[in-house]
Amino acid sequence: MTATEAAEEVLTHLRGWLAATADPVLAAALLDAGCTLVRHAHVMRRHLAESDADELPDPSWNILAFTASAQPPRPWTEVLPSLLGAYPPSHPDHLPGGESLIDDYLIPYTSGGRLGPLIHQASGLAVAGDEVVGGILVVDRPGEGPWISDIWRSPTPDRPGVGAALLMWSVKHLARSGQQTLGLAVTDSNSRARTVYSRAGFIVETTAWTVSVPTLS
Numbered sequence: 001m002t003a004t005e006a007a008e009e010v011l012t013h014l015r016g017w018l019a020a021t022a023d024p025v026l027a028a029a030l031l032d033a034g035c036t037l038v039r040h041a042h043v044m045r046r047h048l049a050e051s052d053a054d055e056l057p058d059p060s061w062n063i064l065a066f067t068a069s070a071q072p073p074r075p076w077t078e079v080l081p082s083l084l085g086a087y088p089p090s091h092p093d094h095l096p097g098g099e100s101l102i103d104d105y106l107i108p109y110t111s112g113g114r115l116g117p118l119i120h121q122a123s124g125l126a127v128a129g130d131e132v133v134g135g136i137l138v139v140d141r142p143g144e145g146p147w148i149s150d151i152w153r154s155p156t157p158d159r160p161g162v163g164a165a166l167l168m169w170s171v172k173h174l175a176r177s178g179q180q181t182l183g184l185a186v187t188d189s190n191s192r193a194r195t196v197y198s199r200a201g202f203i204v205e206t207t208a209w210t211v212s213v214p215t216l217s
Contacts (some may be wrong), residue, residue, distance in 0.1 A: 003029040011035070016215040020208050027209035035211035040188040044202040045181050052175035061134075061165045062127045065173075066120040070110045074125055074132050076102045082132050086152035092189040109137055109149050116141040121177065122170040126153070126162050134162040136170050138182070146174050148184035163193070167200045 001009075007029035010019050018038060021027050031037060064073035072079055080102060087095040095101055110118050116139040126134040134153035141147035148170070153162035174182055184202065186193050 004033075007033040007035075010213060014213045017213050018210055019213055020210045022206055022208045024207075024209070027211070030209075030211045030213075034214050036214070038210040038212050040209050041185050041207070042188060042194070042204045043183060043185050043206045043208075044194075044197050045183040045205045046171065046200065046202045047181055048171060048175045048179055050175065052171050054172070061162060063124045063166065063169045064127060066110065066118060066123045068120055070112070070118040070120055072106075072110070072125060074127065076106055079106070079125060079132050079135060082134055082154040083152055085154050085156075086134070088155075092187045109139070112139070115139045115147060115149050119146055119174070122146065122173045124166065124169060126166055128159065133159055134166055136166040138170055138174070141183070144183050146179050146182045148182065151184075163196050164200060167196070171200070 003023070003025045006026055010030060011033055019030065019035070021030070027040075066072055080099065083095065083101065083106070084098070087093055095105065097104055108114050110123070112118060119138045119140055122138040123136060125132050131154075133156065134151075136151040137149045139147050139149050141149075151163060151166055153159070153166070171182060182202075183205075184197065186197060188194075188207075
């Protein structure tokens with residue numbers, strides 16, 4: 001079956017559904033057939049070594065870990081501004097919802113209701129003074145192991161390096177607990193994040209395209 005024929009089958013049997021593929025030829029055929037691209041993303045993974053247990057974050061940032069009961073070290077209302085600032089409407093992974101993101105996004109991911117239980121020792125918030133300027137959430141994803149469900153930083157120009165510091169802080173704590181890898185997914189168009197991950201030792205493992213199949217006209 002050719003990619004064009006496979007795309008026709010998808011449009012015939014999966015109208016109104018989301019479809020995902022790791023085949024770039026099929027992805028192109030689906031888009032040519034009228035599907036809408038939802039996300040083009042890469043799975044990246046970093047293998048952890050014993051020496052990673054000695055890695056230290058940028059000392060400019062005070063990073064506070066989540067509690068054993070998956071509670072944030074600062075109230076969610078203090079966390080939210082940095083998250084909203086990190087994902088404005090122009091961002092490829094924009095998070096709409098405003099204050100509702102606390103109940104609809106942050107709590108479900110940290111309580112284990114989405115991708116897996118939170119690894120609280122490797123999940124934390126970066127704080128400058130009394131202000132939360134970034135965060136990282138690492139879960140134990142079934143079939144994947146330690147997985148970054150989200151990492152963000154306040155876009156304030158005078159605070160570069162928060163994302164990299166959070167990454168290496170998590171790497172250090174995961175390595176100390178004997179974990180072997182750390183994975184994540186990143187949108188292809190988020191080139192800034194991909195650069196940070198690559199510099200931190202993450203390597204692209206797989207690439208996938210998710211498309212929305214049109215409904216019957």
